[in-house]
Amino acid sequence: MPVSPGRAERHGGDLALAGLGRKTRTIFTLSGGHVFPIYDACTKAGVQIIDVRHEQTAAFAAEGLAKLTRGPGVAVVTAGPGVTNTVSALSTAQHNGSPLIVLAGRAAGSGWGRGSLQELDHIPIIAPVTKLAVTVGTTSAIEGTVAEAQRVALVSHRGPVFVDLPLDVIYGMAGGPTLASPRPFPKSADPDPEQVTRAGRLLASARRPMLVAGSDVWWEGASSSLRRCVETLRVPALANGMGRGCLSAAHELAFARARDLLREADVVAVVGTPLDFRLSFGDFGGAAVVHVTDSPAVRATHVELAAAPAGELSKVLEGMAEAGAARLADHEPWIARLRDEERARREADEVLLGSEAAAIHPARIYGELRRRLDRDAVVIGDGGDFVSWAGRLVDSYEPGCWMDPGPYGCLGTGLGYAIAAKVVHPDRQVVLLAGDGALGFSAMDIDTLVRHRLAVVIVVGNNGIWGLEKHPMRAIYGYDVAADLQAECRYDEVARALGGDGEIVRHPAGIGPALDRAFAAGVAYVVNVVIDPAVVYPRTSSLG
Numbered sequence: 001m002p003v004s005p006g007r008a009e010r011h012g013g014d015l016a017l018a019g020l021g022r023k024t025r026t027i028f029t030l031s032g033g034h035v036f037p038i039y040d041a042c043t044k045a046g047v048q049i050i051d052v053r054h055e056q057t058a059a060f061a062a063e064g065l066a067k068l069t070r071g072p073g074v075a076v077v078t079a080g081p082g083v084t085n086t087v088s089a090l091s092t093a094q095h096n097g098s099p100l101i102v103l104a105g106r107a108a109g110s111g112w113g114r115g116s117l118q119e120l121d122h123i124p125i126i127a128p129v130t131k132l133a134v135t136v137g138t139t140s141a142i143e144g145t146v147a148e149a150q151r152v153a154l155v156s157h158r159g160p161v162f163v164d165l166p167l168d169v170i171y172g173m174a175g176g177p178t179l180a181s182p183r184p185f186p187k188s189a190d191p192d193p194e195q196v197t198r199a200g201r202l203l204a205s206a207r208r209p210m211l212v213a214g215s216d217v218w219w220e221g222a223s224s225s226l227r228r229c230v231e232t233l234r235v236p237a238l239a240n241g242m243g244r245g246c247l248s249a250a251h252e253l254a255f256a257r258a259r260d261l262l263r264e265a266d267v268v269a270v271v272g273t274p275l276d277f278r279l280s281f282g283d284f285g286g287a288a289v290v291h292v293t294d295s296p297a298v299r300a301t302h303v304e305l306a307a308a309p310a311g312e313l314s315k316v317l318e319g320m321a322e323a324g325a326a327r328l329a330d331h332e333p334w335i336a337r338l339r340d341e342e343r344a345r346r347e348a349d350e351v352l353l354g355s356e357a358a359a360i361h362p363a364r365i366y367g368e369l370r371r372r373l374d375r376d377a378v379v380i381g382d383g384g385d386f387v388s389w390a391g392r393l394v395d396s397y398e399p400g401c402w403m404d405p406g407p408y409g410c411l412g413t414g415l416g417y418a419i420a421a422k423v424v425h426p427d428r429q430v431v432l433l434a435g436d437g438a439l440g441f442s443a444m445d446i447d448t449l450v451r452h453r454l455a456v457v458i459v460v461g462n463n464g465i466w467g468l469e470k471h472p473m474r475a476i477y478g479y480d481v482a483a484d485l486q487a488e489c490r491y492d493e494v495a496r497a498l499g500g501d502g503e504i505v506r507h508p509a510g511i512g513p514a515l516d517r518a519f520a521a522g523v524a525y526v527v528n529v530v531i532d533p534a535v536v537y538p539r540t541s542s543l544g
Contacts (some may be wrong), residue, residue, distance in 0.1 A: 013037025019146025032078020034105020060416025204324025214273020382414025383435025
């Protein structure tokens with residue numbers, strides 16, 4: 001790796017920050033003495049330090065920043081419990097393919113085994129949920145190790161990495177060369193042209209093709225290539241995860257209500273997302289399945305694939321368009337069928353979006369919210385049924401504007417993602433849609449929003465239950481246990497106690513005015529909407 005001269009001695013925090021490079025402008029952390037040198041380095045370099053109330057939020061915020069910037073996100077945590085508190089976020093990042101970098105403190109190696117404060121060998125715990133987990137043995141090795149960890153995080157298929165820095169190493173001093181910075185982020189490999197051609201021709205010659213665009217389309221900046229592909233081949237498209245908005249909801253070939261009609265397709269191309277429970281594990285009836293990935297490592301192995309191009313997604317999509325353009329079948333009758341179905345289902349949803357039921361239907365919240373959202377608003381979902389309604393009813397018009405936990409399904413991501421979104425996009429609307437159960441995982445980090453002046457609107461769907469558990473358990477056993485929360489819990493008062501603001505809404509007519517006050521408040525604001533606990537989201541996907 002290229003180096004530039006410079007032999008002045010620096011402490012371990014300076015070296016760690018140098019290993020990240022000048023593109024790192026924000027870190028997320030919860031204060032701990034094991035990592036003071038990193039704080040010192042950031043302070044001297046003008047790197048923003050966002051300190052939170054729980055390490056899980058620091059790591060989720062770092063993953064959220066990675067998602068929004070398509071670069072690395074950095075969390076810095078202290079030893080022992082500071083590290084173990086990040087495991088859920090690391091697992092989420094692993095499932096999402098997010099380049100999350102966790103730099104951690106560690107008890108000093110020189111006295112290992114004596115029972116130092118927070119002494120724990122982190123690596124065996126962290127290694128299964130990361131691409132790389134390593135302990136740095138000498139101060140002089142910090143910069144190179146951190147730089148290599150960042151490279152590993154960013155190379156396809158992306159994922160989280162972990163570097164821990166023993167107390168005597170990070171507080172130590174070392175000279176030596178400085179790595180050249182900034183360093184370019186790695187790109188995915190070139191795809192196999194034969195697989196690309198086969199995929200394009202399959203879609204083009206199908207009578208009822210469909211394409212599903214997933215998060216990796218966003219990660220790889222392939223939105224324009226996606227649009228050219230679906231327009232050239234006249235392929236109707238659905239989206240999941242951060243694939244939402246990569247083809248605008250206003251586009252004639254974008255469909256959001258026709259997911260179950262995948263089973264009527266004869267060819268389904270899934271681009272940049274796994275064939276997991278969200279997509280019926282790749283079982284689309286009799287359809288031939290094309291799986292397009294950024295790396296062969298994430299190609300589905302549980303489904304027979306008709307084609308499987310792997311590599312830089314822009315090149316794959318452009319190549320598919322070129323390969324199929326000359327042998328295009330007539331897809332217009334199929335598109336018309338989907339369009340009629342989409343129109344009918346949207347018209348049916350309008351009844352729910354405008355519901356005047358005294359017991360508020362969650363869809364009514366989204367009927368009010370949709371009229372107030374800017375096109376580039378960042379919308380974050382953290383919850384079960386309440387967020388499922390959002391996924392169905394809130395359209396995305398621009399890429400990078402929708403965030404949810406992803407396939408790992410870890411609740412509690414929301415406050416971290418919201419913190420990151422307001423850091424990255426301080427002038428945009430940032431809205432967190434939280435189930436009342438999900439909010440409980442990280443509600444104290446409303447304090448973080450307040451301290452760092454991050455004006456996020458938090459809309460709570462408050463039905464007083466764990467809806468994803470209560471209704472299925474009653475269906476199976478005829479009763480339910482451990483599925484109730486406090487009815488009409490005053491999450492808005494929690495926000496006020498932490499320095500923010502908020503209000504409770506118990507009647508449909510109050511939702512719109514409350515949202516207006518929230519967007520105008522200029523502080524973290526909770527709109528706590530009491531919704532009907534009897535409403536069940538109509539699910540079709542499997543958990544198994």
